[in-house]
Amino acid sequence: MKSVQLPDMDQPASDATAHRLNYSDGLSRVVYTTENELPYPDGKLIVSRVDLDGIITHANDAFVDISGYSRDELIGAPHHILRHPQMPKAAFKDLWQTVEAGKKWHGYVKNLCKDGSYYWVYATAVPNIRHGETVGYTSVRRKPSRSKIAQAEALYRKMLEEQA
């Protein structure tokens, strides 16, 4: 498995909280979060693809726009560049186990932007199967409802407490 070390995030100018995130590949970095939520872009899908190592190989315009990163910064970066510290590790473990088993995964995800802002999505990830072999994964996000976000927030808070 290929690992790519992401640099620590730049500290945003606004009030931000620092966190050290430890990723499953053993690497870690400092990220900053703020309370600024970005609205999901109406009518759009946010689409990305990764290779078998979780490295981003494709990002559509909506993905690039909301992330705050340039396309060049995203392509070649590990997908956990979006990881928000308020997402429990178990959610991503479940995602990877599901798609590596060749199945479709759905879930509500809080994503982190380059400036520490966040946005919620309803994500669906599928394996890209070509000639019977998985060659990568596609993730497509849609706009979640506020009631589902509230449910997910409560669940993830509980999972994070158990994780601690």
Added chain:
Amino acid sequence: MTINLLIAPDFAPERFAGWHMLNTLLQKKSGIHIHLLTPASAHEQNDLIQAQNVDIIYANPFDAATMIREQGYRAVARPLGKSDEMVIAAKADSGIVALDDLKVGCTIAMADNRDVKLIGLRLLEAVDLLEADITWKVTETYQAAARNLIKGEADAAFFLSEVYDSLSRLTLSQMQVLIESDLSDISHVLLVKESFADSEPFIDALLSLKDTAEGEQVLQELGMSDGFEPMTQEDGEFMIDLMDTLLD
């Protein structure tokens, strides 16, 4: 040699002449005799595919997935800059001005189009409306769906964006758009049956339409002024993976 070219039934009515013009021009450019099939419904489309040897299909994206994965077709081209989008509209003076105003038990009118319904349902998820929460009023045409809406017989209506934009000014003035999809990556695709060995002259003729004034005119009639671009097998597979995520 005669081949069958089938056009998916969800094009706007005023494009009908354009498809016949395209057929005539492609025959002239490729030297292949082409029999144009224009089924009126998804049901009729399926019957034609089952009953005849359909060599080439201009397919909507969701049907294309099945055709590529299960029926031996491959994607070779798609219209450039012309993605399949849909509109959810309400009556202009109904008090429904945003998706949030649609509630459980609301009535939605639409023509029988699986793609439009699927995309519309994905947009309604954001306001906690699921398929079973809605009373569906399936109409013969999109124009009939618009009439239903204007008469107050439905709370909202689903349209293919291209068809919505082609409605008369009077009809449009009596409706308002609640949301329009902007999916970008999903479009109709031109599929060729794997067993159709001599497809190259046809594909070449299609991809070079923009090179002549005659071809430009046909593209204008079809509302595809940027012409067609070639698709690789991976382009087709990528779109199918994307659509797979929208199914549930």
